[in-house]
Amino acid sequence: MKSWRDNIRNVVPYTPGEQPKEDGVIKLNTNENPYPPSPKVLEAMNHIKNLRKYPDPAAADLTEAISSYYGLNRDEVFVGVGSDDVLAIAFLTFFNSGRPVFFPDITYSFYDVWAGLFQIPYETKALDDEFGIRAGDYYGENGGVIFPNPNAPTGALLELETVRDILDHNRDVLVIVDEAYIDFGGESARSLIPEYDNLLVVQTYSKSRSLAGLRIGYAMGNKELVKAMNDVKYSFNSYTMNEPAIVMGRAAIEDEAYFQKTREKIIKTREWFQEELRNMGFSFADSKANFVFASHESIPAKELFEAAKREKIYVRYFNKPRIDNYLRITIGTDDEMQTLAEFLKKQIRP
Numbered sequence: 093m094k095s096w097r098d099n100i101r102n103v104v105p106y107t108p109g110e111q112p113k114e115d116g117v118i119k120l121n122t123n124e125n126p127y128p129p130s131p132k133v134l135e136a137m138n139h140i141k142n143l144r145k146y147p148d149p150a151a152a153d154l155t156e157a158i159s160s161y162y163g164l165n166r167d168e169v170f171v172g173v174g175s176d177d178v179l180a181i182a183f184l185t186f187f188n189s190g191r192p193v194f195f196p197d198i199t200y201s202f203y204d205v206w207a208g209l210f211q212i213p214y215e216t217k218a219l220d221d222e223f224g225i226r227a228g229d230y231y232g233e234n235g236g237v238i239f240p241n242p243n244a245p246t247g248a249l250l251e252l253e254t255v256r257d258i259l260d261h262n263r264d265v266l267v268i269v270d271e272a273y274i275d276f277g278g279e280s281a282r283s284l285i286p287e288y289d290n291l292l293v294v295q296t297y298s299k300s301r302s303l304a305g306l307r308i309g310y311a312m313g314n315k316e317l318v319k320a321m322n323d324v325k326y327s328f329n330s331y332t333m334n335e336p337a338i339v340m341g342r343a344a345i346e347d348e349a350y351f352q353k354t355r356e357k358i359i360k361t362r363e364w365f366q367e368e369l370r371n372m373g374f375s376f377a378d379s380k381a382n383f384v385f386a387s388h389e390s391i392p393a394k395e396l397f398e399a400a401k402r403e404k405i406y407v408r409y410f411n412k413p414r415i416d417n418y419l420r421i422t423i424g425t426d427d428e429m430q431t432l433a434e435f436l437k438k439q440i441r442p
């Protein structure tokens with residue numbers, strides 16, 4: 093007996109972090125920014141134009157604001173519904189050779205999901221014992237390379253010279269640097285775009301610009317890359333960016349002072365919190381992101397995760413090989429991190 097069930101595209105979906113509904117939660121599990129977006133974003137809501145009409149399919153107001161912020165040309169920026177949308181379109185557009193795409197074994201867990209969905213072969217490369225990416229692992233023949241920098245969920249940063257090394261050994265395939273967390277302390281590979289026509293740098297409003305709820309991500313690269321992604325987008329869904337996102341997204345990137353202020357606050361809290369963790373005997377790679385990925389030798393991470401949740405403190409735990417004794421802790425406000433630090437101290441010395 094034939095059934096429509098035989099022809100379903102079977103996929104194993106990505107599991108997003110929990111969004112608890114209860115009140116009074118300290119939410120440090122999905123790397124959201126603890127500060128609200130710039131007040132200019134809410135003001136801009138009053139300038140949202142006619143919602144009766146379709147939005148500009150090219151989202152020109154937004155692409156222009158982003159490109160001028162970075163000193164790029166307008167045709168070197170592609171915008172999408174969060175960087176998840178941008179990355180998925182990039183996978184679909186560029187990873188078509190039939191050769192395996194390379195990415196780290198411990199990394200953003202959406203990469204293997206998209207590879208599965210689009211039937212793209214891939215090979216993972218093991219991080220070293222300090223959770224570092226080894227450039228040499230990415231030298232071989234492949235169908236493309238993608239890695240986050242700083243890496244997620246480790247927080248470890250690659251220096252720009254190492255990114256360049258990977259690019260130098262991959263001139264014939266697309267190299268995507270997923271910079272979701274770069275604003276919290278690293279040097280962007282954006283400066284390499286004029287030298288490498290196969291480099292795509294992807295960033296997002298979700299973390300450093302406090303707008304995970306608005307859904308804006310963008311890719312920066314050579315205009316041929318951007319054109320190819322636009323062609324795929326227009327073959328799929330022309331109106332990805334809604335009018336509120338275009339208007340509010342423009343206002344957000346124009347408020348540089350607010351961005352710098354909140355970014356610096358998070359960096360300062362992170363440095364203080366890492367010192368606290370160190371004093372408690374946690375081990376972790378130095379984080380340049382808005383989270384810390386930490387492990388304690390005397391208490392299993394899963395126990396800590398569950399005990400924290402009972403106190404309404406949500407952090408992220410991944411039940412996966414090599415990282416099942418780690419907690420990924422988003423940097424919240426000073427008060428939130430103080431509460432968490434006190435909780436952790438009690439767990440360690442009951």
Ligand SMILES: *Cc1c(COP(=O)(O)O)cnc(C)c1O
Pocket residue numbers: 123173174175176177200240244270272295296297298304308309
């Ligand atoms: C959060 C995150 C993204 C996606 O974020 P969006 O909200 O879709 O912009 C992409 N890559 C990494 C590594 C992330 O952590």
